[in-house]
Amino acid sequence: MADIHLHQVHKRFDDFVAVRDSTFDIKDGEFFVMLGPSGCGKTTTLRMIAGLELPTSGQILLDGEEVTHNPASQRDIAFVFQLFALYPHMNVRKNIGFPLVSQGTPRGEIKQRVEETARLLRIDHLLDSRVSGLSSGDRQRVALGRAIVRRPKAFLMDEPLGALDAEFRELMCEELRLLHNRIGATTVYVTHDQIEAMSMADRIAVMNQAEVLQIGPPAEVYARPATLFVANFIGSPAMNFLEGEGGLPSGAAAVRVKGGEIAVPRLHEELKAKRAVVGVRPEHISIREDGALRGSVFGVEYMGTRQLVTVDTEAGRLKVRAPNTLRVSDGENVSLSFNASRLVVFDGETEAAVRSDLYSEAAHG
Ligand code: ATP
Numbered sequence: 001m002a003d004i005h006l007h008q009v010h011k012r013f014d015d016f017v018a019v020r021d022s023t024f025d026i027k028d029g030e031f032f033v034m035l036g037p038s039g040c041g042k043t044t045t046l047r048m049i050a051g052l053e054l055p056t057s058g059q060i061l062l063d064g065e066e067v068t069h070n071p072a073s074q075r076d077i078a079f080v081f082q083l084f085a086l087y088p089h090m091n092v093r094k095n096i097g098f099p100l101v102s103q104g105t106p107r108g109e110i111k112q113r114v115e116e117t118a119r120l121l122r123i124d125h126l127l128d129s130r131v132s133g134l135s136s137g138d139r140q141r142v143a144l145g146r147a148i149v150r151r152p153k154a155f156l157m158d159e160p161l162g163a164l165d166a167e168f169r170e171l172m173c174e175e176l177r178l179l180h181n182r183i184g185a186t187t188v189y190v191t192h193d194q195i196e197a198m199s200m201a202d203r204i205a206v207m208n209q210a211e212v213l214q215i216g217p218p219a220e221v222y223a224r225p226a227t228l229f230v231a232n233f234i235g236s237p238a239m240n241f242l243e244g245e246g247g248l249p250s251g252a253a254a255v256r257v258k259g260g261e262i263a264v265p266r267l268h269e270e271l272k273a274k275r276a277v278v279g280v281r282p283e284h285i286s287i288r289e290d291g292a293l294r295g296s297v298f299g300v301e302y303m304g305t306r307q308l309v310t311v312d313t314e315a316g317r318l319k320v321r322a323p324n325t326l327r328v329s330d331g332e333n334v335s336l337s338f339n340a341s342r343l344v345v346f347d348g349e350t351e352a353a354v355r356s357d358l359y360s361e362a363a364h365g
Helices: 042-050 092-103 107-120 136-148 166-183 194-200 218-223 228-233
Strands: 004-013 016-026 031-035 057-062 077-080 154-158 186-191 203-208 211-216 240-243 254-257 260-263 276-280 285-288 293-303 306-313 316-323 333-338 344-347
Touching: 004 042, 016 042, 016 211, 031 042, 031 194, 042 077, 042 154, 042 186, 077 136, 092 107, 092 136, 107 136, 107 166, 136 166, 166 194, 186 194, 194 218, 203 218, 203 228, 211 218, 211 228, 228 240, 228 276, 228 344, 240 254, 240 316, 254 276, 260 293, 285 316, 306 333
Parallel strands: 031 186, 031 203, 077 154, 154 186
Antiparallel strands: 004 016, 004 057, 203 211, 240 276, 254 260, 276 344, 285 333, 293 306, 293 333, 306 316
């Protein structure tokens, strides 16, 4: 078990900054997910934690001890790669036990730990099978087994489910999370898939262009995104954005947009930007008689218990998640209401969300 601390970790490849001054903590036993688009620096951060890449500057601490310059072999961390190279000519037992054999662990202990690991992963019935005949899911489990059997301080996983099809990925996400609940080892997991991140993480670090933009539990990152980028990246369908026609003076409780005014939690400090942007999730807009904004229905998608209604307004095209008991049809004129306590106001220039302590009234309350 381990906690991991990064302090001002910076990585340059020649003139290119891959990771910019990252400072954050990963708690002991936590399932921590680094999420962001391709090229944002997730893998480089993970490789620095593993000891496979040296930071240009900054420190990395493992259990309070500085390991920045220690080689990977001295960090007691298991790295699970996407395409884990299993030994096809060996059976499952030998594949899982391999790291222990190379460490010179006594035979009896290897047998016991391999069997315990296989039971944990529910592949104990396959111990004597060759890996070449296994399904891709079972191969992933063997790969995980090989990492778990060492009982490392932490697991680092770089898009381990990337090669699997969507349905199977969902299943493996569930399994990985259950496995984590059983063994409770600190896990750092890299993905560009927000659904994976939301379903597994205790906390998510959202990255873009070499920077960590926000760290928080999935529900918090979803409800209170710190920047426009985070708001856009998390959630499917994405958050709706309404461009304000100006800033937001101190004490104001509404943002003027094309075609109407959106009530927002009252601010006790002026939003110093020339323009505000209002962010609202589809489930926080409702179709009512006396709403703040009028529009016409562009399309309706049925999604089981809910329906997703796309509405064209003067302020832009908005997605509304509505109960499927509501009867609306294409081209119909509707009026939209916004749940003020759930809106997020952004500074249109810095793209940062207004901090919740700047509101006089409780937002998201
Ligand atoms: P992906 O999911 O595509 O791997 P990522 O978020 O994990 O994306 P990194 O692999 O960390 O991103 O790469 C961050 C940036 O650093 C990329 O632009 C990449 O091209 C660059 N980079 C990574 N490793 C090197 C290297 N050894 N030399 C030069 N540039 C590198």
